[in-house]
Amino acid sequence: MRASLHALRGYLFDIAPAVLTGLAMIVLAPLVVASLVFFADRFGAAEVAVYLMAIFGVVYIRRGIVRVHRRRASAADSGRGSSALLHVTPSTVALRKEFTAPVADAAYLHHRDGAPLEEVRRTAGQIAERTPPRHWSGTSRRARHEAAHVLIGHLGGGTIISAYISHEENVTIGGSVHSSDAGTGTTGGEIVWSSAKVSIAGDVQDRLDGVRDWGARNDMAQVAGCLTQLIAWGAAPAGHEGPLTFEGLLLTAGAEVEQLLRQHSDVVAAIAQRLEASPTPLSERDLADLWPNPDSTPLSGARLPAGRAATSEP
Secondary structure, eight states: OHHHHHHHHHHHHHHHHHHHHHHHHHHHHHHHHHHHHHHOSSHHHHHHHHHHHHHHHHHHHHHHHHHHHHHHHHHHHTTOOHHHHSOOOHHHHHHHHHSOHHHHHHHHTTSOTTOOHHHHHHHHHHHHHTSOOOGGGOHHHHHHHHHHHHHHHHHTTOEEEEEEEOOSSSOSOOEEEEEEOTTSOSSHHHHHHHHHHHHHHHHHHHHHTTOOSSTTHHHHHHHHHHHHHHHHHTOOOTTOOSOSOHHHHHHHHHHHHHHHHHHTHHHHHHHHHHHHHOSSOBOGGGGGGGOOOTTSOOGGGOOOOTTOOOOSOO
16 A cells, blocks of 8 residues: 555656646636736637636646656556666665665565565565675675776776776665776777776676676676677787687686786775775876886786686685
């Protein structure tokens, strides 16, 4: 019953602008009458105008309600995700904090509106038992992941434009690093290869930390795009001595990045600590005192045997 009332309030909120506008037209009709009486030759013309404005107001309200109804129905049918279909209530907020948003939303979809919270909580617990741990919900884990992107981006010749982590728990996107391609290569192949290694850095750091979750899923999609582009071009990057295959490029990129992350593990830790302590995004200048010695092995010069796989063991 409570969920139904929340749905009704949401519906009324959506149609309120159309209803208020239409009612305003009806209420303002007498003012229009007065104006027409002053300017019109006969009162009949003003009377007709009153009826026309009142009718127009009713039609406007009806059209607004129909438009809102169609939009809400379309959103429900489009399958844009359970969170878009659920009305936020104090109980859903509490359940999302207790578990995670995906688990809580899935649990609610197993019950009818107004089901007792304890029943929904039991269902959420059952779903959570079949869901892997969310390492991504820890700020320290997110900070080390993003710090790896930052370090490899810098060592590759790029400039860090923005780097931050979310300090909220149970988030979908835990952080982000944006760096400039300027300075990362003189050819398209060099730039794409550098981008691939910057993108894979977070996943490599996760593996070094023994983390296996989906925190690097978006990163790996970018890696796949970069490696596919290199294969399409037939452009074997420097440092890759094996066949130009997706698996070979993936292993080479991961191995080169792992070598640098191991070599500069203290820098990764320092960057992560600063990211975790900062409530605002950081840029190249904010991290300048943490960069490794300029004589450190540059990303573009690291050459490792092709096919060497990155591992999570120290």
